[in-house]
Amino acid sequence: MSYFQAYHVVSTMETVKLSSKGQIVIPKEIREAQQLAAGSEFFVTYVQGEIRLTLAPVFPKTKVEDGLGMLARKGRRRLSDDETRRAIGGMLKERDEATKR
Numbered sequence: 131m132s133y134f135q136a137y138h139v140v141s142t143m144e145t146v147k148l149s150s151k152g153q154i155v156i157p158k159e160i161r162e163a164q165q166l167a168a169g170s171e172f173f174v175t176y177v178q179g180e181i182r183l184t185l186a187p188v189f190p191k192t193k194v195e196d197g198l199g200m201l202a203r204k205g206r207r208r209l210s211d212d213e214t215r216r217a218i219g220g221m222l223k224e225r226d227e228a229t230k231r
Contacts, residue, residue: 156183 144157156166164185171186209217 144160146154146157148154160166166185171188173184173186175182175184
């Protein structure tokens with residue numbers, strides 16, 4: 131599908147009003163076409179005079195316990211808090227220097 135075909139396919143425009151609480155209603159036709167439900171989350175951006183809503187990606191809910199032990203390896207020594215701070219500081223300094231080149 132070319133850019134121009136895609137533009138015409140999605141160029142539905144309806145007028146909505148901003149409520150006193152700063153809310154707008156996404157028209158039913160668009161909600162149904164995009165399968166939007168109550169609780170759908172969006173990124174709101176302001177780009178070149180346009181307010182844009184972009185559907186936020188949905189990630190499965192996880193618990194801290196789900197990630198425990200992910201980085202563990204046999205024989206791997208646990209770093210102290212001081213060693214961790216120095217390692218992170220070193221990586222940040224390296225990235226900062228790379229941006230100056």
